[in-house]
Amino acid sequence: MHRKKLTFISFIVLSAFVLFSCSNKNESKNNTIKVVATTGMIYDAIINIAGDSVETEVLMGPGVDPHLYKATQGDVKKLSAADIIFYNGLHLEGKMGEIFEKLQQTRDVIAVAENLPDSLIIKSNAFQNAVDPHVWFDVKRWQYAVKAINEQLKKSDPDNALYYDNNTSNYLQKLDQLDLAVKKQITQIPLDQRLLITSHDAFGYYGDAYNIEVKGLQGISTLSEYGLKDLAVLNDLIINRKIKSVFIETSVSERAIKSLVEGVQERGFDVKIGGSLYSDAMGDFGTEQGTYIGMITYNTNKIVDALK
Ligand SMILES: [Zn+2]
Numbered sequence: 001m002h003r004k005k006l007t008f009i010s011f012i013v014l015s016a017f018v019l020f021s022c023s024n025k026n027e028s029k030n031n032t033i034k035v036v037a038t039t040g041m042i043y044d045a046i047i048n049i050a051g052d053s054v055e056t057e058v059l060m061g062p063g064v065d066p067h068l069y070k071a072t073q074g075d076v077k078k079l080s081a082a083d084i085i086f087y088n089g090l091h092l093e094g095k096m097g098e099i100f101e102k103l104q105q106t107r108d109v110i111a112v113a114e115n116l117p118d119s120l121i122i123k124s125n126a127f128q129n130a131v132d133p134h135v136w137f138d139v140k141r142w143q144y145a146v147k148a149i150n151e152q153l154k155k156s157d158p159d160n161a162l163y164y165d166n167n168t169s170n171y172l173q174k175l176d177q178l179d180l181a182v183k184k185q186i187t188q189i190p191l192d193q194r195l196l197i198t199s200h201d202a203f204g205y206y207g208d209a210y211n212i213e214v215k216g217l218q219g220i221s222t223l224s225e226y227g228l229k230d231l232a233v234l235n236d237l238i239i240n241r242k243i244k245s246v247f248i249e250t251s252v253s254e255r256a257i258k259s260l261v262e263g264v265q266e267r268g269f270d271v272k273i274g275g276s277l278y279s280d281a282m283g284d285f286g287t288e289q290g291t292y293i294g295m296i297t298y299n300t301n302k303i304v305d306a307l308k
Helices: 002-028 040-050 073-081 097-103 139-156 158-186 204-210 228-241 255-266 292-307
Strands: 034-037 055-058 084-087 108-111 195-200 213-218 245-249 272-277
Touching: 034 040, 034 073, 040 055, 040 084, 040 139, 040 158, 040 292, 073 097, 084 097, 084 139, 097 108, 108 139, 139 158, 139 204, 158 204, 158 292, 195 228, 195 255, 195 292, 204 213, 213 228, 213 255, 228 255, 245 255, 245 292, 255 272, 272 292
Parallel strands: 034 055, 034 084, 084 108, 195 213, 195 245, 245 272
Antiparallel strands: none
């Protein structure tokens, strides 16, 4: 009897221990998926698809140039703790290739822009075999990146698949509307004035999608230097076509565009700086320009106002 009682007590104690350790395990084990995005555009897409059902961090904030960006110690820590890493790819994050290669062995590392069909990728004439990474500037092309993010989130978190699918389809609808709005707005610029001159070749996809010619002083990466010849060619172009404005970019030094403007003004044509466009980085988080839709809208308003 005594022995039986002891066994019973042991059973109670053991059960309590098992129960306790189970609940303890559940509490300490954080099941939330950790996601890291390189650019704000990718971050914004993740937020639209997943809300706060995943933990999302972004490496490159406002004004940061992804072409030149090197991962900090803090970034490496964030990246190493992540379950999924979303980056643009197509060599946008030119100095982070090695880190991504290494991390790929232990977690999902997804180049969202590389989800585009090859036929939609712009190859640059300026560089041999170089591809243009700035795919977010065609809203339709960016939808491929959004879909790639959704697919990976569903794979990593199948319990929330339906939620992600619904959010993605809502977001894609908003992007359809945005695409139409930009197309319509650009038509306000007379055809012979549709020339978008910026610091570097970030707007190739924008030009292709929305029927506006684009020229960048630097190539498709800010790593390349511009020469006096480039300045002279753009100088002539502005004067011959009487282009009213050129643009600086928030993530690139404005020095080159300023010297272009000075050169044109010295020749007696009053070209202006039409504003500062968000090219490779979005605006401050919490502002309208800190969202993808807000950034495209803001840029388009600036471009149309300054060129029409
Ligand atoms: Zn760029």
